[in-house]
Amino acid sequence: MSMQTNIIIAGVGGQGTVLASKLVARAAMDAGLRVRTSETIGMAQRGGSVVSHVRVSDAPIASPLMAPGMADVLIGFEPGEAVRSLAFLRPGGTVVTNAQPVAPVAISPASAAYSGQAMLERLDGCGARLAVIDGASICAEIGSLKVLNVALLGAAAGLGALGFSLDQFETAIRESVRERFVDMNIRALHAGARSASA
Amino acid sequence: MHPWHSAGSRVDKAIVEALHRHAFRYGDDGGPVVARGRSSTIGVSWGLGSTVSSPWGACCVATEFLMGNEAIALGAIAAGVGVVTGYPGTPSSEILPTVAQRNPGRVHVEWSTNEKVALEVAAGAAYAGARTLVTMKQVGLNVASDPLMSLAYVGVKGGMVIVVADDPGPISSQTEQDTRTFGLFSKLPVFDPASPEEAYAMIGDAFALSERYGTPVLFRPTTRVCHGNAPVEVGDLSAPPAPDGFVKDPKWVIFPRLAYQSHLRIEQRLPQIAEEFSDYRFNAVSGSGRIGIATQGISSAYVAEALAALGDAVPEHRLLRVATPHPFPRRLALEFLEGLDQVLVVEELDPVIERELLRLAGECHLPVTVLGKGTGHVQQAGENGVDSVTRALAGFLGLEVAPAADCSASAGEGAEPPVRPPVLCAGCPHRASFLAVKEAMRKRKAVFGGDIGCYTLGNAKPLDMVDTCLCMGASVTVAQGLHVVEPDAVHFAFIGDSTFFHTGIPGVINAVYNQTPIVLVVLDNSTTAMTGLQPHPGTGETMMGAVAQQIDIATVLRGLGVKHVESCDPLNHDAAKAAVLRAVEATAEGVSALIFEAPCIHVASSGPRYVVNEDACKCQLCITRLGCPAISRVDGKMRIDDDLCYGCDLCAQMCPFDAIERVEPTEGRA
Numbered sequence A: 001m002s003m004q005t006n007i008i009i010a011g012v013g014g015q016g017t018v019l020a021s022k023l024v025a026r027a028a029m030d031a032g033l034r035v036r037t038s039e040t041i042g043m044a045q046r047g048g049s050v051v052s053h054v055r056v057s058d059a060p061i062a063s064p065l066m067a068p069g070m071a072d073v074l075i076g077f078e079p080g081e082a083v084r085s086l087a088f089l090r091p092g093g094t095v096v097t098n099a100q101p102v103a104p105v106a107i108s109p110a111s112a113a114y115s116g117q118a119m120l121e122r123l124d125g126c127g128a129r130l131a132v133i134d135g136a137s138i139c140a141e142i143g144s145l146k147v148l149n150v151a152l153l154g155a156a157a158g159l160g161a162l163g164f165s166l167d168q169f170e171t172a173i174r175e176s177v178r179e180r181f182v183d184m185n186i187r188a189l190h191a192g193a194r195s196a197s198a
Numbered sequence B: 001m002h003p004w005h006s007a008g009s010r011v012d013k014a015i016v017e018a019l020h021r022h023a024f025r026y027g028d029d030g031g032p033v034v035a036r037g038r039s040s041t042i043g044v045s046w047g048l049g050s051t052v053s054s055p056w057g058a059c060c061v062a063t064e065f066l067m068g069n070e071a072i073a074l075g076a077i078a079a080g081v082g083v084v085t086g087y088p089g090t091p092s093s094e095i096l097p098t099v100a101q102r103n104p105g106r107v108h109v110e111w112s113t114n115e116k117v118a119l120e121v122a123a124g125a126a127y128a129g130a131r132t133l134v135t136m137k138q139v140g141l142n143v144a145s146d147p148l149m150s151l152a153y154v155g156v157k158g159g160m161v162i163v164v165a166d167d168p169g170p171i172s173s174q175t176e177q178d179t180r181t182f183g184l185f186s187k188l189p190v191f192d193p194a195s196p197e198e199a200y201a202m203i204g205d206a207f208a209l210s211e212r213y214g215t216p217v218l219f220r221p222t223t224r225v226c227h228g229n230a231p232v233e234v235g236d237l238s239a240p241p242a243p244d245g246f247v248k249d250p251k252w253v254i255f256p257r258l259a260y261q262s263h264l265r266i267e268q269r270l271p272q273i274a275e276e277f278s279d280y281r282f283n284a285v286s287g288s289g290r291i292g293i294a295t296q297g298i299s300s301a302y303v304a305e306a307l308a309a310l311g312d313a314v315p316e317h318r319l320l321r322v323a324t325p326h327p328f329p330r331r332l333a334l335e336f337l338e339g340l341d342q343v344l345v346v347e348e349l350d351p352v353i354e355r356e357l358l359r360l361a362g363e364c365h366l367p368v369t370v371l372g373k374g375t376g377h378v379q380q381a382g383e384n385g386v387d388s389v390t391r392a393l394a395g396f397l398g399l400e401v402a403p404a405a406d407c408s409a410s411a412g413e414g415a416e417p418p419v420r421p422p423v424l425c426a427g428c429p430h431r432a433s434f435l436a437v438k439e440a441m442r443k444r445k446a447v448f449g450g451d452i453g454c455y456t457l458g459n460a461k462p463l464d465m466v467d468t469c470l471c472m473g474a475s476v477t478v479a480q481g482l483h484v485v486e487p488d489a490v491h492f493a494f495i496g497d498s499t500f501f502h503t504g505i506p507g508v509i510n511a512v513y514n515q516t517p518i519v520l521v522v523l524d525n526s527t528t529a530m531t532g533l534q535p536h537p538g539t540g541e542t543m544m545g546a547v548a549q550q551i552d553i554a555t556v557l558r559g560l561g562v563k564h565v566e567s568c569d570p571l572n573h574d575a576a577k578a579a580v581l582r583a584v585e586a587t588a589e590g591v592s593a594l595i596f597e598a599p600c601i602h603v604a605s606s607g608p609r610y611v612v613n614e615d616a617c618k619c620q621l622c623i624t625r626l627g628c629p630a631i632s633r634v635d636g637k638m639r640i641d642d643d644l645c646y647g648c649d650l651c652a653q654m655c656p657f658d659a660i661e662r663v664e665p666t667e668g669r670a
């Protein structure tokens, strides 16, 4: 029986999506699985929408990019970006999203206000299993804004959506992150997992 | 189950079968499976069966998770590259820094001032026998095309691989040009890898071919290969052997007589290389039947997914994958075409394979119909994807595809996510520079010429300060043409520091010489920001780590004869505005230059924090004039996002009600 997990990681340039996909890849390689990922690098990294495609399988993977409906898991670093990427998610998939919206640049007093709540409501109705993570409190608890990525990963792993255990991610973190940041990231991983199960 | 969904075992099995049936190599274990299964007719070994074709170490030392660009870099090191040059440009920028990072010690790595310079430096090294790698994006090859065209005639001694990354979409480029077509034009061989692991292996092949024929070769990955990641088996990266050195010979001097002979030689060798390519390990024909699918690069991955998704309904077919589009592997393609009624060509950018197949069909009177971009069966512009290729294949094969079920429909109607165009960072000094010029020119007729870099984003509202943008360096020259026709307006040219060194300087000389009074505004942020903070001649650093002499832009401009040259800090708004007015005044004497000096926020450390005093906040001017991503409106009041604010102070200076207040940071920032 073959296994395959397709993950979309959606966020805003600068939010640290790339490390999240690297950690999944590391865990996959450690588990002897195949993995292919694709990143958004370039102009969009300046505050635009960025999407990573991560594909893990025990069989050869052809395309690094997914088509609509192919993803099992959608990790949103920001609720609006999660909504934007919903087309990738298969019916019955899992959405793990950070609760806090990132406001787009306001260019005129009339610019429509952007409500993260409206986005969360749409996610709620999409037919996927949904976990909303209070990323800001986890970051505050850990003491760094940079751990949002690992916290979200922890949440998805805690739900069993990624096919890897928290232990496997701990190992991946030790292998991929600079030593002085390891502890902080491992704490974030578990905080994420706890908040998803809460 | 809808056809795209691949989580089920049936589809999985179909993918695996499709992959094996067509013997593509997608991160499969062991050696390349795309073996043509017969020995080359001219006795050339393509290193079949080994994963690494480097002559200096053919064993896999470690499996690393690499981005395609990193794989290219390590492949080049494993192949014994001695000199690496290039100019940054998405999606190629990560190749050269990876070589620098993994430098075994004897590789000379440099960011050159532009692509033409990079190619010429590499040519010299290749004349002296070193293996050389040159990296750039597709539009960079336009800049390097002068030496490229001649070098094709002169040739090289050490292998030379020119990596030119194409950008279907385009995602971060000004054109959708196809470097395979440039290969045809320059008569150079072209390699077109489909994945990071293939790119790693192919680089060694490219060096070997280059040396065998004494010709530079083009190596053309696309964005999804450059920025895709996969585990790659990496071989021995120890130091390359020392080249023999330069041997004087008339062949290194191009003359019309020599050019004629070279042209003949090139025309004679192209069919030989094409013949060799027909046996190349990454070119393949597989399957059987009367219909065919031809593809290349990343599109071949989409084709494999699409065939797997369409599953058992797919009729018997033949598949051609072309990894070396020029010179076209004619014998292999004929083998593919023979007996076919219809072919669909799935490729990105130009219809290169499509044209070649059409030509072959005509030449050999084959009764086959070739469908693709020319016939509207494949999109003419933009990027392919698994979904678009599945639709194209389904249409071609006469199959029904149910639209993919996904979660977007069930999410229902409602508020849409906000539009998120890329913007200048919070605290970006370019914002301050644009604002100073904008405010100073409020009542004047002025045209704002832009150039290529982060500062192109100054076109966004509310700044709206980029009226033209053409190509690297063109801000300076387009402004001159505009001035000639419209002398009553002030013509500004905004150019970044790296772009100034790249191709800006000849334009300045032109303006001084022809007495065209433009206002040159150099946005000096001490880095090449857009492509990932590469150093350049003005930064005093090189890729070899040495501290180089810093080239001072003001001194350069004075040396070129620009009389009014002033440097100032754009973040001091009033002083900057006054400096703009002085520069405009000075155009009475000819070209004038203003250098706005302030580092990109990514190479400097952040300042104090700012908060909005809600009671004093009245006008919303910070939003209507600045467009700083850290400032948003919450319940009718302005709010500064503490995490995003960089502390540049610009909003505080702009606020007429002094409502934006500075607070000292309480603790270190993450």
Ligand code: SF4
Pocket (backbone or CB within 6 Å): A046, B423, B424, B425, B427, B428, B429, B430, B454, B455, B525, B529, B530, B600, B601, B602
């Ligand atoms: S990366 Fe630097 S130059 Fe580019 S927008 Fe951000 S601050 Fe400005």
Ligand code: SF4
Pocket (backbone or CB within 6 Å): B426, B427, B428, B610, B626, B628, B629, B630, B631, B640, B644, B645, B646, B647, B648, B649, B650, B651, B652
């Ligand atoms: S000080 Fe004002 S303009 Fe500068 S980054 Fe902070 S909010 Fe933006």
